[in-house]
Amino acid sequence: MPGIENGPVLIGLVAVLGYLLGSVPFGLVIARLFGLGDLRQIGSGNIGATNVLRTGNKPAALATLLLDSGKGAIAVLIARHFLGETAAQVAGGAAFLGHLYPIWLGFKGGKGVATFLGTMLALAWPVGIAACLVWLATAFVSRISSLSALVAAAATVPLAYFLDHRDLMLLAAGLAVLIFWRHRQNIQRLATGSEPRIGKKG
Template sequence: MPLIESTVSVLLLWAVIGYLIGSVPFGVVIARVMGLGNLREIGSGNIGATNVLRTGSKPAAIATLLLDGAKGAVALLLARAFSGEDAAQIAALAAMLGHCYPVWLKFKGGKGVATFLGILLALAWPAGIGACIAWLVAAGLSRMSSMGGLFAAAMSSVLVVLTGFGTTYLLALALTLIVFWRHRENIARIRAGTEPKIGQKG
């Protein structure tokens, strides 16, 4: 049972907390700590795991993937434990926005796929597992991380309903729309046949 019931002020507090957790740019931090250079000047300049992989360091990319996913899950789980499900969903959405639009990087953040998957795993774990499988299948077949993310996001709203978590549908849909918006340039490149493959530098 949550320790503090969800009121408007509590929900706003969790929105701020979720945003701050989500806005930690782990890719930039890890690249700098591991001496890989300024991530904003490498590859696409994105702060996510796919661009970290372009530095040539798989451990750094894996660490970024896990931490970006974890921050979405942590924001949701903390809010759920202390203030209930409404607060959890608000914190999760705020964490996603924090990752995509971090104040520390002039609101120029990542594409949100890892954070989205972390949130979904904590929100409705069967749907989260299904989305991860969807990512693996689509990314594996296309060799494009963006294709995996888009397919996983597109499937998420269906998966939450099919797995009995229909009350999370609106959040899943909102996260999907954010992922697609953040990938609008990738979508254009996919259509043009110029989207980089996984691990491709530059």
Template sequence: MQDLVGPVLGTLALVAVGGYLLGSIPFGVIITRAAGAGDVRQIGSGNIGATNVLRTGRKDLALATLLLDAGKGAAALLIARYLFPNDLVPAIAGGAAFLGHLFPVWLKFKGGKGVATFFGLLLAAAWPLGLLAAATWILVAVLFRISSLSALVASAAAPLFALSPLAALGLPAPAAITALAAFTAVLIWIRHAENIGRLLKGAEPRIGAKKA
């Protein structure tokens, strides 16, 4: 048994590092610079995610950032699942990719807030869970037109969806996926601390509103 501990830990470490490096690719920065739209970190909120990329006025760049940020989380999890067909290793890879997006080594650990990567992870891990979380985001966005509130509610709801009776109806959300949803939700709430403060003050901007 002890002879297996070293290789297992080595494999988990390799998966975690690989997932982190994949997740740390700053697509928002790369895309805006390549398109001649400047450094996204120097505009708006300074965030590297799709919402801030949209402030460049380029919807195409924002969409590309959204898809690539979601895709890198999904890719990390799916590659790990292909190589190690179980629940734990893909969840570790996905969680590491999420950390990579939030704290990318290439940008001095100053990354995004993880919402797109969060949805990519959930859709890859258990697509019904991802769709439920996405539907929650859309519902809150339609009702309140506040992107950050939509992200906070959707992320908080995801672990609850995984633990709900919906799991008995075919929702593939084993313990590792539920833990991944909870882990990413906690980090999303931490990264949205400033947004939460503005929400409590009623000062959070609404979707489509122009800054003064």
């Protein structure tokens, strides 16, 4: 469908729908379904999979991880199918923003790591897989989720360059900056050596 992906009205609609999909707080939903209470009152208060894991419920954490990453990927795939690659990037970026600043929670959301990785996997699977491997390797060595997220986010821009997906570099850089911003308190704790390890209960 030539030219449609550049239509400002359609792109705006894609952005709104992507944002609304990204705004669904799956961590809160899963925590309630598993009887874990209000996730915002547990551990770090974050609505992502890492904080769900702090409850000790690994199935709930896995479900949150899959759903949070899935909403970024689904937004990308639907937009790409109907409108092309530009719309796919817009949808993925909007879903990421929705997770960070969900309208349903007064714009107080998660840190976006799972949604970021899901978005990258759908936009360019070699880049997404490489970013996931960077996360896993850093987590294996450090056992610190936030450090793994920061390293993976920072690595995604050069990964996009070297894996020949340079059209993703600007989006990846923007999302990485937001991930660093959302992790600013974690960065302070990393500097003082007080950041909790993966799996530590809140």
